[in-house]
Every structure is written in C-alpha cells, then in structure tokens.
Amino acid sequence: MFRRRGRYASIVLILPALAVYGLFILYPLVRGVLLSFTDNTGGPTDAFVGLKQYSALIHDPTALQALRHTVIYAAVVLVVQTGLGLSAAALLSRRPHIRRVVSSMLLLPALISPVMASFIWSYLYRPDGGIDTLLGDVGLGVLRQTWLGDPSIALYAIAAVNIWMFAGYSCVIFLAGYAGIPAELLDAADIDGATRWQRFRKVEWAMLAPSLTVNVTISLIGSLGVFDFPLVLTNGGPVGSTNTLALLIYRDIFNNSDFAMGAATAVLLLVLVVVVSSAASAVLRRRERVL
Template sequence: MTTVLDRATASRADDPGPRRRRGRRAVVPYALIVPALLFYAVVVLYPTVAGGVYAFTDWNGRRAATFVGLDNFVQLGTDPAPRSALANTLLIAVSTTLLQTLLGLALALALHTSLVSRNVLRTLFFAPALLPPVIIGFLWQYVLTPSGPMNDALSAVGLGALTQNWLGDPSIALASVIGVIIWQNAGLTMVIYLAGLQGVPEELLEAAAIDGAGRWQRLRRVTLPLLVPATTIAMSLTLIGSLKLFDQVYVMTGGGPGYATETLSVVMYKEAFVSGRYGYSTAIALVLTMIVFAFAFVQLRGLRRFEVDA
C-alpha cells in the first residue's frame, strides 16, 4: 500500500499541469495589457516622438523632410502671427483662469446652502460644460452676430447704444471669446468647489462660530484654506485647457479679425492644414507643449504650498 501511495505522490509531483496552468495565469495580465500598450504607442508615443523630430525639418507632408536645425524656432520668434497668437494665448489663459475660478467659487458658495432650487440651479450652471466646444462656438457665433439675439435683447430693453459687432471688432473680439469660455466652463469649476465644500468639517465651522467668528471670518479663516486643493485642481484644468484652446476660437472667429483672436493652436492648425508647413507647425506645437508644462508646473508647485489638512 505504501508503495502505491508513493508512486501516486511522485506522479503528481512530476505532472507539469499545475505549473503550466500557473504560467498561463501569469501570462494573462500581460496579454490583456499589450493591445492597450500598442494602441497607446501608435496613437500617442509615435506621433509625439515624430512631432519632436519634424519640428527641426521643413517637411510639408509630401516630400522627404530636410533637416533645418533651429530655423523653425527662429522664424517662430520673428513671425508676427505666432507672436500675436502667443500674447492672445497668455491673455486668455490668465483671464479665464482667474475669472472662472472666482465665478465658480462664488457659484459654489451661493449654492452650497439649503436653497430649495439649488439642485436645479446647479444643473443649469453645469449644463454648458457638458456640451461640445464646437456646438458652443456655433451657438455663440449666432448669438453675437450684429443682427443676433444679443444686440436684439439690448435694443429691446433700451440699451441700443451698447450694441456691438462682438466678433468683428478687433478691440472686443477677444474679450467676447473669453466671456464665452468662462460661460461654458464656470459650472465645471463650481462642481469642483462644491465637492471641496463637502469636505469642510462642520465641527470646525461650529467651533469658529462659538469663538465669535462671523460669516466672513469663517470663510476666510476656515473654508478658503481648506479649499486650496480644489483650487489647485480647478485652476490647473482651466489653465491647461485655455493654453491649448482651439475649438471655440476657430468656430467663432477663425482667429480674426486680423490676428485679434488667434491662439497658438489656431496658428498651428493653419500652418499645417492650410499652408502645408508641417515642420513649422510641429515646432509651434512643441513650443506650446513646453509652455503648458512650465505654467502647469509652476502653478502646481505654488498652490500646493498653501494646502492645509482638515
């Protein structure tokens, strides 16, 4: 009997089945990851590396690329269109980041109450952020035309003197675009701040009230410091999105009138798909990438220094 058991035990020990099954189970995760990695490499990694290479060439999309060194970047610094676009891009980024953050915070504070209609108002303010930017662009292009609803509404209430060619006047076209961007995305900032307000401990507010702190003091001394993480997220998303803004500007104004509303993304698109200067376009894209990275890094480092724990 002992001999039979020993033989059975030895047979199971020599059976490669369990080891093979363990090996197959170890391979399954990698088999599932490989398709996603290949897709990521083809869609993201290869275009990124290729764009970095083409930025130093005169490639036009058809003939073989010729290495031109830093000529594209030198031209980028002397060409008036990219310089104007850079100024517009930075102005849009700073304006939308500050104004949208303040407006989103004000909306969140106003709707973080026991107001009966707060849920309806939250939905209304957040709804524009769910619409595609192209749809927003076409909508406001119609609203802001000289014979559009905006001027009609101003005339109807006796403010006809305020009617403007909102998108055709170089002096106010960029401000009109900035206003549309803030209108669309302020609701998203509001939602971020509402989530942050949910994390403010009621005990701290009650303790501050017991100590004699008024509503403004509680907001300034307790609520706002605890909302710095939400501010970091909101400002980072707004800054990055506004630096690479394209859809609304291209649909509403096409970058005009003149260079009044052009951004680096619009110039990059025109150079690539209108002028066929893909090498120059990728140089603009590379500069824009470095600008976005630098601004986001500085902003994150600066805001994180003010974060506090609840």
C-alpha cells in the first residue's frame, strides 16, 4: 500500500513538469515539423504539400551556402575554443595561487549577452576601431583588415567573438577535470622522469576525457545554432558570406512570411545539431570507456 501511494505521489509531482515540457517543447516541435509539410505563409489556412519545402530547400543555393557556413563556423569554434580552453587550463592547473582569480576573469565574457558582445566587437572591428588602431600603434599596420567587410574573413571574425566569449567557459570545465585527477598519478609521472608534455599526453589527456566530451558537445550545439553574432555584426553580409541556417530561419519567418520554409529549415538545423552532437558525444564516450 505504501509503495502504491509513493508511486502515485511521484506521478502527481512529475505531472506539472511534464505539462510544461509538453506545452513549451514537444508541442512547438511537433507543430513545426507538421508546418514544414505545408505551404503556410502566415495565414490562417494552409495546404499539405509533402516534401515540397524540403526539395526546394536542398536545391536552394542560398540554403546550401548557409549550411556550409554553419558547418565551417562550428568547426572553427570547436577546434580553437576547445584548444584555447585546454591550454589555459593546463597552465592554470600548475599555478594554484592564481588559478581562481584568472579563471574568474576568463569567465567574465560569458556573462555578457551575445548581443552586447556583438556591439562591442562591431566597434572594435571598425576601420578606425580598437583592433586596427592597436595594430597601427604596435607597428603592425600591414595586418589591418576590413574585418566585417571582406567576404573571405568575415565569418572567421564572427567566430572569433564566439571564441572570445566562451573559451573561458571551456577552460573552467577542463579545470574541473584537472581537479579530478588523482595527485598520485601526477607524482608517479614526475618520479618516473616524465616531461611536462609526456605527463600531459600520457596521464592528463586520458583523465580529461569526460571534460573533453562535455566541451565538444556544448560547443557543437551552440555554434551550429549560432544566430545572434551574425545577425548583429553583419546581418549575413557581405554578399551572404556570413549567412547561417538560424539566420535563414529568422528571415524566412519574419521577413518573408514563409512559415513553411522557415519550419523546414528549422527541422534541417535540428537534425544537423542532433546528429552531429550525438555522433561526437558517442565517439568521445566510447573513448572514455577505452581509456
């Protein structure tokens, strides 16, 4: 009897959370998928058109370009952000007297909203802004660029803002991994005469596997769905060189009133995020078990 009452109580307690999840997560998801199979343009009626929107999407050069930009952006952010976070964590792990202060300072950019960070960097990237002025002052004026106006580098300039914001977050996750490494392993490596690089490669890198999995998964999910930075910094320009899938969704729905195409693009982005992040997580978790 008591077990049955406990089971009923558990169901009653979880119902509000399930209701909120169903209302704000499941219903919009199902509604969006169904919408992508129609020709809805924002009106009260629509007609079922099957895979027409998806066919148009995969044959749209703008959408394919945005997909390519999204993948390149995610790859750059993943590699550079994870690399910087790991490097900073490796250095700070050996300097406990400054670790707390420096890691807190590295986290500060992540506390700024992406829109505010974009406005700050839009000033820094101006032809007369902080970056070009600094390069001129230190005698590196030859490196000045039209950072957000050159189609060949604009996407990477936006990625740099993302990396600046969240490299410290990545560093803190790796530092948490370092805190879980038994001191006996590090002492044993030192006694065996291992160099810093050997200790990192043979001991630390293996023990940081869970932290790497978390960092890679979070980075992929965030960068594949990037929207704020390209919207504020370039609005997809110049000449579409910073268009992303999330930006296309915004334009289809709010600028073109093409709700069905926007929903189809959103479904494509959802599938991309789920497949890529799940595959990366599965590979890295398998590596954790092997190590």
